[in-house]
Amino acid sequence: MVNNIQKEIISIISDVTGFEPEEITLESNFYNDLEVDSVKAIEIVVAIEKRFKVSIRDEEIPNITTVMQAVDIVKKLLKEKEENVQV
Template sequence: MQTHDEVFTILRAALIELFELAPEQISLEANLYDDLEIDSIDAVDLIDHIKRQTGKKIAAEEFKAVRTVGDVVEAVLRVVNTPAAN
């Protein structure tokens, strides 16, 4: 199980690495599209990166509702803390 802060740290590092963002641009309140200029193709790359890091995939439908970095953190927490179906 990961904590909110751990997920934010991993996500922040991913945003810096994948999209060459400055660390100070990334806060929980930062809007992915307006503040960080992440487009739909970038979002797919981010979902793929999250899957590689966590071993679990965020559904595209769930990601459509994401607007801020904080929303992504919450979506990741829901996925990684959900027990696997048997």
């Protein structure tokens, strides 16, 4: 499950940036390594939100600069969602 999240996020980033999935690592920096511009940044965020049915808080977005940070945020949000459902 956890690995799938990572794989799917990398696949989304690959679709948007044109980098092959194997070129994208958890350490990749969106702006320095993956040449993400304003349009692509929004596209990645929206595609992730749509795919995992989560909503990333606006103020959190500027802090997401690496793939790892994106994966962590999605994991955190999915966990929160699960807990809410259980409650």
